[in-house]
Amino acid sequence: MYRKVVVLFVLAGLALSVPSDTYGPPAHHQTYKEEPQPYQYQYAVQDEYAGTDFGQTEESDGQTVKGSYTVQLPDGRKQTVTYVADHYGGYKAEVTYYGEAQYPHEYGPPITFKPQSYHEPAYKPEPSYNPAPSYTPEPSYH
Template sequence: MIKVAVILGLFGLALSAPEDAYGPIVHEPVYKGEPTPYSFAYGVKDDYAGTDFGQTEESDGSTVKGSYTVQLPDGRKQTVNYVADHYGGYRAEVSYYGEAQYPHEYGPPITFKPQVYHEPSYNPAPTYN
């Protein structure tokens, strides 16, 4: 009988303890502002390194429309046109320009020219405190 009383006492104590030992979780209300229209675009083309990509995107506050392009290693250019909103999700249309090329021999790897190191024009004297 004593064992049952002790078990019931411990069970009641466990139920009365707070659920979170660090205190109650308080959820602050989230206030979302009005959607803000925006647009941006960028592009990178570096013939020396062989990079060529870019993106444009615009939004009226509820729907986002845009496209991005990238030069693929096989020589083709990939373009993705997309539309995204809360109702239809993300919808993309992918297209390729050019024909894939796989050469039998590869050229030398792309390397960058070494930068010339210039000695400082003055030699500051060391200071001792």
């Protein structure tokens, strides 16, 4: 009985001595932090057929990020969010709306698109020529 208790304590001690995060960096690992780099970008998407209209601009001096993004809402208004973010003040945003919300009294049929089958082409290709056989088979005699 005494041996079982000793073995139990030894196994518990070994289990507790194993690090819990074996995939983490070693304790002596020195982390490298890159200096912040200034950047600037923008993009916009506008597809009148699908009703898609959105975009974003953003720039940073390496310490503070400033930007805005715009999206066309389903009710017809355009929403713009202008923001500033840094490590001291956090994320601060101002939201504005342009236009009047539109709620039609009558709704038409929904716009739907038939999904394209990926097992067959969307068109039926037809051969443009009929090649002649390149040889004539010899008759076989049995």
